[in-house]
Amino acid sequence: MTQLDERDTTDAAEQAASAASRGSAAYRANPYPVYACLRDSAPVCRLSPPHGVDTFLITRYDDAKAALTDPRISKDMYAAMDAYHTIFGDSSVALDDNMLFSDPPKHTRLRRIVNSAFTPRRIESLRPRIQEITDELLDRLSADGPVDLLPTFAFPLPLIVICELIGIPEEEREEVQKWCAVVARTGFSKEDKEKLAVAEGALRDYFADIIARKRREATDDLLGALIRTQDEQGAMNDGELLSTLWVLLFAGHKTTAYLIGNAVFNLLTHRDQLREVLADPELLPNAIEEVIRYEGSVENATFRHALEDITIRDTVIPKGSLVQVAVASANRDPERFEAPDTFDVKRQGLQSAHLGFGSGPHYCLGAPLARMEMRIALTSLFERFPDIELATSAHEAEWLKVPFPAFRGLEKLPVV
Numbered sequence: 001m002t003q004l005d006e007r008d009t010t011d012a013a014e015q016a017a018s019a020a021s022r023g024s025a026a027y028r029a030n031p032y033p034v035y036a037c038l039r040d041s042a043p044v045c046r047l048s049p050p051h052g053v054d055t056f057l058i059t060r061y062d063d064a065k066a067a068l069t070d071p072r073i074s075k076d077m078y079a080a081m082d083a084y085h086t087i088f089g090d091s092s093v094a095l096d097d098n099m100l101f102s103d104p105p106k107h108t109r110l111r112r113i114v115n116s117a118f119t120p121r122r123i124e125s126l127r128p129r130i131q132e133i134t135d136e137l138l139d140r141l142s143a144d145g146p147v148d149l150l151p152t153f154a155f156p157l158p159l160i161v162i163c164e165l166i167g168i169p170e171e172e173r174e175e176v177q178k179w180c181a182v183v184a185r186t187g188f189s190k191e192d193k194e195k196l197a198v199a200e201g202a203l204r205d206y207f208a209d210i211i212a213r214k215r216r217e218a219t220d221d222l223l224g225a226l227i228r229t230q231d232e233q234g235a236m237n238d239g240e241l242l243s244t245l246w247v248l249l250f251a252g253h254k255t256t257a258y259l260i261g262n263a264v265f266n267l268l269t270h271r272d273q274l275r276e277v278l279a280d281p282e283l284l285p286n287a288i289e290e291v292i293r294y295e296g297s298v299e300n301a302t303f304r305h306a307l308e309d310i311t312i313r314d315t316v317i318p319k320g321s322l323v324q325v326a327v328a329s330a331n332r333d334p335e336r337f338e339a340p341d342t343f344d345v346k347r348q349g350l351q352s353a354h355l356g357f358g359s360g361p362h363y364c365l366g367a368p369l370a371r372m373e374m375r376i377a378l379t380s381l382f383e384r385f386p387d388i389e390l391a392t393s394a395h396e397a398e399w400l401k402v403p404f405p406a407f408r409g410l411e412k413l414p415v416v
């Protein structure tokens with residue numbers, strides 16, 4: 001490499017790191033060129049995010065997978081409380097006392113308890129109800145005028161499903177959804193933190209109230225089952241139970257909603273691929289895995305932090321720094337996936353390869369439910385509306401503009 005080439009590469013990497021740090025509009029619209037540049041020139045890259053906490057972004061597949069399972073990279077938010085306070089303010093603490101923000105042995109204990117109630121049988125028993133909810137939502141869609149599929153279909157479906165699974169009554173769902181929406185869109189300004197504190201306070205009160213009600217009248221739903229486990233040894237305390245409800249509700253609907261949107265968008269913008277799926281419905285499960293790889297709804301795994309100085313590819317991540325694992329970048333790494341920027345519903349060996357559901361101890365607990373919802377939603381949508389098209393051109397798509405991306409999803413999905 002000539003000296004000039006080296007400087008060009010460094011400049012490009014610096015620009016890419018800066019775009020990722022600021023969450024620039026161009027990066028939000030299409031983050032993949034930024035990730036490609038970082039994978040090449042700065043695979044473990046120091047960011048300067050608006051929240052001001054030292055943060056390192058990991059973009060290559062092998063490093064990402066290793067980081068998600070590395071016990072030196074912790075998810076225990078109580079061990080990094082200063083950083084969390086700086087980013088989110090004080091409010092979120094009570095809502096983060098769950099498996100997603102803990103390390104073993106606490107993580108193992110909490111996940112085992114939820115697993116004992118979140119059984120394959122319970123998930124499978126939801127199938128007819130998911131179909132019914134899907135059909136009801138599609139019945140309400142008008143066959144002519146443009147309609148935004150996100151608020152009418154992609155969001156209500158997983159929200160209703162997770163609420164029914166947990167046992168949140170219908171008349172209380174709108175309020176819960178309203179507060180969840182505030183939390184999902186939060187930024188790092190003082191005003192954002194204040195709004196976050198109000199929303200999280202409301203959710204905490206709501207969860208405390210519903211736990212008390214379900215304790216009085218034993219129910220057959222997931223919350224009822226979790227309450228029953230509280231008599232067992234090593235059980236969840238009340239704070240952990242409340243926080244677990246929160247993580248199930250939140251992780252259980254935004255992710256799936258955005259993924260339904262990303263799937264419909266990518267199938268409609270790759271009509272040849274859609275035709276293949278319609279001609280051979282057996283391809284659908286693989287097409288869903290390819291959507292998760294190519295444009296999954298989780299762009300970055302949740303925050304982690306270094307418990308000691310950790311060296312990855314010559315870069316030292318100092319103890320206490322935050323670590324962000326860019327699964328969206330790992331899933332486009334040419335070292336792992338051939339022609340990674342090609343959307344190919346027939347791509348082989350996806351399910352165990354892509355990192356769209358994470359990897360290691362925090363691998364998505366809800367993956368089987370999400371896959372079931374996706375299959376029912378897409379099959380029913382394309383059966384009911386075989387001529388469905390985007391109402392605007394693909395390059396007009398509005399991607400989420402949240403300041404520091406956890407989710408990759410659309411703001412709107414107008415279709416005719």
Ligand code: HEM
Nearest residue numbers: 099100251252255256259301302357358362364365366370
């Ligand atoms: C964890 C993605 C649906 C519950 C995760 C993680 C990812 C993910 C990437 C790992 C996070 C990390 O390591 O930082 C997704 C996607 C979904 C989806 C893309 C939809 C397409 C669901 C559903 C539920 C759920 C439907 C619940 C019903 C969870 C929980 C965890 C988790 C509880 C934490 C597991 C642990 O910490 O041990 N998910 N998820 N997810 N997900 Fe999902």
